[in-house]
Amino acid sequence: MDGAPAHRLIRASDLKRQRGWTDTLLAALLGAPDALSPNPHGWRVPMRWYREDRVLDAEATTAFQHRAERLSPPHTWRRTLPTRSWSPDEVDHLEWLDDPHRIALFHTPRQPRVRRRRRPQPVPVSAAAGMRWEVLRLF
Template sequence: MERLIRASDLKRQRAWTDTLIAALLGAPDALSPNPHGWRAPMRWYREDRVRDAEATAAFAERAERIGADAAWRRDLPTRTFAAGEVEQLEWLDDPARIALFHAPRRPRMRRARRPPPVVVPAPPGQRFEVLRLFDPASLDS
């Protein structure tokens, strides 16, 4: 019986990244609705495909660069699910033929703050300003 691993569990429990998943695994084997509202569907990968990808030189090179804060996760047991345990599982026909592209997040660009406007104080004794939009002499004619 095939065991499945969620993409979120790969990231959380096995220290994978989205870029690494797209590069080494490609398209998921199956999809299921996300129970957390209107979000992207959950991606499921067969456990044998994950183990084969972890045996490659590309993954070994990446695993060497994992920091100590994430490396301890590699020793934890990873949750796997039988296909019958997942509700509304939709198998994809041929994941090897589906192109999957990962666009890494761009850092948020902060706008430069504008300096506050310069406020000219009113002269003492004057409580309001008279706006003259036209010449009062032109009204007399």
């Protein structure tokens, strides 16, 4: 990618934490990331990097504006703070994707965990008959 190193990059996690984005909005408005890098926090999915100019263009759309209007006060306050961005030279092992617009990205929303109810254990017939137990004293 020729002009890519001139752009500043923003992590997907910073977009969600600092600018009020969600995974669904990232997939819908930005699509695939511009670059990937290994996650330094162990064996996890790679970190997704988006060009700052693409993020600002997406934030100017009406879809994002409607979302930003519904943010809670703590999230609205966070949007006023400066968002961290990096130069591509500052990111270790950065891998540019050839054409992010041609990559299909399907976001599956997280499903809430459903707790299954346990069935009551059947009561043994002898206990149901009302048998009594006595303590055996050895001493």
